[in-house]
Amino acid sequence: MKSLSWRAFTIIGALALLASACAPGAAPSGSAAPGATQAAADQPQPGGRVINGSFSDIQRLNPATSNDATSSAVSGRIYDSLIQIDPKTGEVKPWLGAWTVSSDGLTFSWTIDSKATWSDGTPITGKDFLARVKMQGRSKVTPNKSTYNDVEGYQDYASGKATDISGVKLDSADPKKFTVKFTRVFCPALTNVFGNAPMPDHVFGKYTVDSDPTKTVDEAPENNAPPVASGPFKFKEWRKGDQVILTRNDKYFKGAPLIEEWIQKVVADSTVLAAQLKTGEISTGLIQPSDFDNLKAEERIKIYEWPDNGYTYIGWRANNPNVAYLGDKKIRQALWYGIDIDAVVKSVLLGHGVKQLQHSSSVSWASAPADQLNPYKYDKAKAEDLIKSAGYTKGTDGFYAKDGKTLAVTIPTNQGNKTRETFLQVATEQYKQIGVKITPKVEAFEALVPKLTGGSPEIESVIIGWQLAADPDAFTIWHSSNVASPTKAGNNFVGYSNPEVDKLLDAGRNGPDCSQAARQKVYQQMNKILNDEAPYMFGFAVNRIFATDGRIQNVTTSPFYPNGDYGIEKWWIKGK
């Protein structure tokens, strides 16, 4: 009987489809009927729905245990953090809380906004900050367990040796107040520690038991269906593999957002994303340079473009004996002069990007002014001169060699990223022209990453990218203590080791002077050294390109908000 009714269902369904397909003027699904009254539509008005296209689904909505960008972006709408990054300057500003620092730089005193409540009306207090720290400390699956390592007493709590975190003190008189004491000065504390959203103690508190370190939040059902929110939107439904639906939080402390629903929908790839923007199935999404012209031509789509706080580079492995020549600065500089990045920006990025000359992005206050950097203007002759001065001679095969060893490098990149794959082709071709033999290799991201962070001897170089945070701390990427090796994972894949840079990184991270002026000096110096030493061919920064339904108003873009979502609570939809 079951199968029979099933057949009936599908046949009816197919008929319904024919009917709707034949109906004249069938509107594209998902978009509101256009052409309604346009008058008086210029004032911000509440209502409507924004559907954002994303290539991957969320994995879970607890920021304490997740590490993937998609989950973080969505949970960031639900849970606000104590601070906010200024969209223009990249500086840290008070948000859910305001702080003062003790003169020794070790103790932060916080007061949470008096109006701030969870969406169920419970006030947001210091307890919620503590709940976050505790759940992350005891979690067995979080990749961010060490985030709070410099908070006094945290490591003992995390390992179960202590039943409380001595460095976090709640004010018994005013629940909105608390202090956090560090064991050493930690300059990125505001973003790296306090940028982590407080989590509702009255929801999650029960999963972490002070006296029992085996109890964790790891499999709490609320990780996938948060019941309350502190951010502009609250969770409604997660249709796994398809969409996650958030609705307006009317109790949001900055005032209820104007849009009624924000939905993230999974789309297969950039081609489908562009197609669905056109059909109106989705209303916002980050697009590829190759789709720019196509979508620009659509009247009902508006495109925003801004420089990225991140870059795509070729990293040269300085500590791999198979490619010992990459340890020579002359060779690395030659490899920078020998590639025409301006042409790459023009042909691969179709003009939607800029040449990158240093680690920090030009939009960051930590970057060195361009006039203090070597621009590495494309110069094949200079590149070859540098190679020759390193003692190499050109062989009959057109490649340089010394002591019978050809100047050859294998460059891998991850599969599926068209920009990087094309960049690799161009690099192979251009380096051949200066007598350097490149073996290009495209492999799966999941296979490449462990080799990089694990310092595999297979890695001679790599084309990959960094998406940077607002704080300029680059300790994990350039400090010699983070050199990747088979026994110790690290993000310093290229084996870069320079005592001077180490010193600068330490000063930028652990002070003693954490003022922006002092840190700016430190990081500008670091950037100048990296520009000269060329451990990376710093490549280029691809612009972020954000396409939206043209009716969405008040979109504010900023390099520090890579998803284009700054101030989403103020977005509104014109002429719904």
Added chain:
Amino acid sequence: MRAYILKRLLYAIPTLLGISVIVFAVTHLSPGDPVRLYTFGALNITEQDIEDLRHHYGLDKSLPLQYVDWMSLAIRGDFGTSLQYHQPALGLLLERLPNTLQLAALALLLQLGIGVPFGMIAALNRGKPIDSVIRVFGVIGHAIPTFWIGLLLIVLLSVTLRVLPSGGMLTVGKDFWDIPDRARHILLPAFVLALAGIANYSRYLRTETLDVIGQDYIRTAYAKGLSERLVVYRHALRNALIPMVTALGPILAVVVSGALIIEQVFTWPGVGQLTYLAARNKDYPVIMAGVMVGSALLVISYLIRDIAYAVVDPRIKVK
């Protein structure tokens, strides 16, 4: 009959065991380390954190030991916890199974509903233009990769003509039980998934029918003065369909595995999409659960074939 089914199910055990060993070895030995992958880009992570995570997931043990651990839980129906979602792997899979079965069932229906008549029509009109058209279609449907046809149809029907949605199961904001909306979403992926099968069955049935109508008993039937209609339906079709049952056996499994790609193209939130992403993200528990459920489906569909054989052809006795 009951003893036969029981015996067949017993035979399935070593098969599934063998599959599990092979797949477990392949997934764990292929390059890539899930812990390094999931912690990539995490600020402040220490080597101790990585070791702790590896220990937590049991990845610090030797491979045979890991397999024994997995097996001892799997036979109790516990396929472990997904590394990506921190939820039971089997639960994640079963949650999505209905979505894939919907797609597979409609695809199967389309395969038979279109493929069988096409084959018959071609055979009965042998050598005429309609026969050629169906035969050309058969070759094309077989030779062109389905994901490519899927993309083409998305461009044509979704982007250019805008008559069908390009992906997903349901329009955003529509009610979960909005059947017409669901039908609009399922039609394109189901049709694309069915294409190869339609081509296959029409060719298969054409050959079989031609075979059958050359038989003596068909001539006898005509000689008896039976109408064309009766001869075709009662005698020819029924006999031509018998060998089709063999082809039907693995169909469920073939359709489900085809869904692996189609679900990706149409962002259909089914088992295929889940398993594909698990494979890309080295989510071992979900990969294993996906493969084991898929293999179990295959075993069951072969069993159903053999039983169906007996139903269609009374000369075959199930022993």
